[in-house]
Amino acid sequence: MTDSLALPHARILVADDSRLQREMLASLLGDIGYQIILAEDGFAALELFKAHQPDLVLLDIMMPKLDGIQVAREIAALLKNDYVPIVFITSMDTEDLLNKCVAAGGDDFINKPYNSVLLSAKINSLLRVKRLYEELRSQKHELLKYQELYEQEQQVAASLYKNILHADFVETSILRYSLSPMALFNGDILLTSKAPGNRFYVLLGDFTGHGLSASIGAEPTAQIFYGMARKGFAGEEIIKEINRKLHKLLPVNMFLATTLVTLRADSSFMEIITCGLPAHYLLHKPTRKIRSIESKNFPLGIMATYEPKVEYFEIDHHDYLYLFTDGVIEAQNIAGQQFDISGVMACLENEVESPYDSILHNLAVHTQGLEQQDDVTFVELHCDLKNAIWQSVGKPLAVQKCPALTWSSKLSFSVETLQQVNPVPVMLNMLMDIQALQSFQEAIFCIVNELFINALDYGLLAMDGKLKLTSEGLIKFHAIKEQRLQEVKTGSIVVDFQHQPTEVGGRLQISLKDSGAGFDFAAELKPNRGIYRVHTLCSKLEYGNGGREVLAVFDWSYQE
C-alpha cells in the first residue's frame, strides 16, 4: 500500500505566495514522486494550469492579484468535462470561508502546518478518485461508441432484411400478418410465395436467440425458399433443403423453429409441415370449431438428415389458420403475466367478426405501456386460395418476346433417379430456358406435373387414387408411395418434348411413357381431378397403351 498510491507521473500545481511554503510542499511531494509545478500568485497559477494541465491543484487561499477562491472558479470554468481535484491550503477555518471554497469547486482542505502523512494520503486519495472518474468517462465514451455502431449495424441489417426477405414476398388478400420491422432481431421471419401449380406457400420461422446473430440464418433460408418455390418444388423438399443448409451453416446451439403451409387452388386439403413452433389453430368460422396443430418435427438445423412428417387438413373457404411465434404467448403485462394460449383461445372462441383484430387488440391491451409488443409475429391465413387477390411486391416480370423455335428434347428417368429427385421443377426450368414461355409457366407446369405424377403414382407405383379423398388417406397414400418408390427395382419414365412454331405462336407437345402396368385413365378424368384441368388447358390429350402412354398438346399464341 505504499508506492501503488503514489500514482507516478502525476503533475501537481502548487500555488502559494510564500516561497517557504512552496519549497516545503515541493520537497515533500517531490520526495513521494510527483512532478511539481510552482506558482507564486493567482495569475501565474492560472497561466501554468493552462500550460501544463496538472492532475491536481494545491491553492493557498490568500494570494495577491487573484486569490485562491477566484483561481478555483476560473479553473472550474476551464475544465468542462475533465476533473481536476482542487485542495485549499488554509490556516484559518471559519465556516464561512470553507463554504466559499467548496462553492468555488474545492474538493478538500489542508491545514498549516502540514502533517506530511496526512497530506500525501489526501492527495493520493483525490488522485485515485480522478483516475476512477477518467476510467468511467472513457468506458462511457466507448459504450456510446459501441451503441452507435450497433444501431448503425442494425439499420444496415434491417434494410438487408427488407431486401432479401421481402424480395419475392407476395401480398394477398387471404394473408394478414403482424410483423415488426425489427422482427428479424427477434429471430422471426415470414416468407410467402406463389408457386407453379397454383400453390401458395407460407413459411413462418423463429431462429434461436435474439439480436443480429439470430438473423444470420435468415438470408440462406429466404434464398432457398424463394428459389425452390418459384421452381415448383414441394414444401417437403424445401424444408429438407433449408435443414441441410442450416445444419451446415449454424453453430450447434442455433436452429430454426418453423412451419411451412401449402395451399392448392385445386385441392380441399391444406398441407402443413410443423417444425418446433408453438401449436397453430385452424378455426372454422361458422361452427367455431377449432383444430389445434401441434409441432411434429424437429426444428431445422439440428439433424444431419431430415425426413419431415407432412400433415394434411381438410379445409374449405370458412377455415382460417392462425400461426404465431412464442412472442405472442410470452408477451407479458406489467404484472409479469403471460398472454398465454388461453388469451389466444379466448379470442378465437368468442370473437365472431375478426379474431385476428381481436387477438392483436387484446395483446395491445395486455402489454399496455410495455415495449415488447415488438416481439409479436402473428399470421392469419384464410384458406380460400380460389378467391385470393394478389398483389405483387417485387418487380413484375419483364414480358419477353421470343419467337417460337423448332426443337425437341427427350428425357429418361430411371427408378434410381426418381428415388433421389423430383424432376418436374428441373424439366420446367429447362423448358423456360429454351423457350421463354414465362407467361404460360403456370399452365405448362400444371400439365407436366400432372402427367408426370400420374405416370409415377398410377403407372410405375400402381397406387390407389381413392386414398386421396380423406386427410388420413392422403397421409397413408404418401407413406405407401414413399415405401413403394424405395422398393421398386426397375422401371423408367420417358418424357419427350417437341416444340414448333405455328401461325399465331407455338405448339408444345409433351408425351410420356412409363414402364408400369397401366391404369384406368378414364376413371381419373373427372372434373374434380387434376387431369381434368390438364384436359381443359390442352388442345389435345390422349392416353394410349392402357394408360402407359400419354400425349398432351399445348398451343400458345403471342400476346400483345
Place this chain on the structure above:
Amino acid sequence: MAVTTNFDASKSILTIKIAGRFDFGAHQDFRNAIDQIKLTTKQVVIDFYATEYMDSSALGMLLVLRDKVSTSSQSIKLMNIRPEVRKILEIANFDKLFNLG
C-alpha cells in the same frame, strides 16, 4: 437463475441443477458447468427440479451439451421436469433427442 454442479465420483455422474429461469442469462454458467464433463464421466444429469422456465436459447444450450457428450459411453438424462418446461421440450421434439427421465 443459478447453475450448480455436483460430481458423484463413485458413479462418475455429473449433476447440473438449474434454478429459476433457464435462458440466455444462464449461458456462461451452463457453459462452465458442462466444461466439467470429462472423458471418464459416465452420465450427465440435468436436474430441472427448480427450473421455472426455459426458452429457445436454453434448448440451444442442451444441443451444445449433446454435441459435447457424443461418445457412446456417455449418456445424458433430463429429470424432474415440470409440465411447463416439458411442454417447451416437446414442442421442439426434444423428447426424441433426450431421455426426459
